[in-house]
Amino acid sequence: MLEKNNSLVLEISDMVNEAKSNLAKEINKSITYVYWNIGRIIVKHENEDNNRLEYGKEVLKELSKELTKLLGKGYSLTNLTYMRWFYNVYPNYNMINESLSWSHYVELITIKDDAKRNFYEKECINSNWSVRELKRQLDTSLFERLLLSDGKNNKKKVLELSKEGQIVNKPSDIIKQPYVFEFLGIKEPKPLLEKDLEYKLIRHIEDFLLELGKGFMFVGSQQRITLNNTDYYVDMVFYNKFLKSYVLIDLKMNKLKSENLGQMNMYLNYYEKVVNSEDDGKPIGIILCAEKDKVALEYALGGLSNNIFASTYTYYIPDKEQLINEVEKVLSETKWDGC
16 A cells, blocks of 8 residues: 555656646746847837937836836846847847746856857757856856867867857867866865865765766776786776766876876776776776976877876866967967868
8 A cells, every 4th residue: 555655646746846847947938038028129129219328327227117116026227137138149039048047048148259158058958057057167167178178179169169069079079178176165275185186076076077077977986906916096987978988087186297197098908908898989088187298298198099188177266368368379379271
């Protein structure tokens, strides 16, 4: 009897939860449509007014007061400004994706660069980001970090990211520069041991997975490899479902050394021969270090057939202007091929 009742409870609760979810989607759809139309009406009247600046300053204030009296909260001057902005950025309602909430679009319309905005919009849809996750990726400049990680094809990368979001087809697609661990709450330059950093990342595994990107699943930490009766331990192991590959991460508190690359190469050879199944792709190694020398890294990786990448990490959100300047510098040094 109890099992039957449990079955009834689950069936009813599933139905109610589905109905709530569908209702929430419909409400969100209606809110977005109404706010877009309010923006359209404001812009229409603004265009008919001879003094747009004066319209923006005075008429919106009065409109906010009157709508608040009639309709209640939600029509502040700030919100009406966002609605006006919303329509200006998305003048065709067919451009609006109904799976995104008004709160998503409030964040997106503040992005002036079209390519960057398109990227974040695509990622919200493809990766099902919450508003909190979108804010975090904006704050940590994900768009710029992906561009900085990809070396020579940056101008093509800008177009790819803006049209499709982040597509994971090859190992280099999952790399960022730098990785940002602001969610750990560590104040630099506080000294930290590698095992302590690993422990903190595991404690914040949900945030770490978001930072790593698409398709990552946590396998475990301190994964043992035994060779000639000697035990070695990989700091953290993940699996990427898009690449169908194990991703091995080694944490280094100091500057990258050539021996770190050799050790990672050994780990990858072991995983390919011993751990991989027939359907798995070549394993990928990422060494996260405090500093790296690009020239030395290029020579150290020469001749290695494995997928080994080195990237830096930071405990604080990097300066956006600095990252943007770095991207612009790389783009200016890259030949434009018309793509």
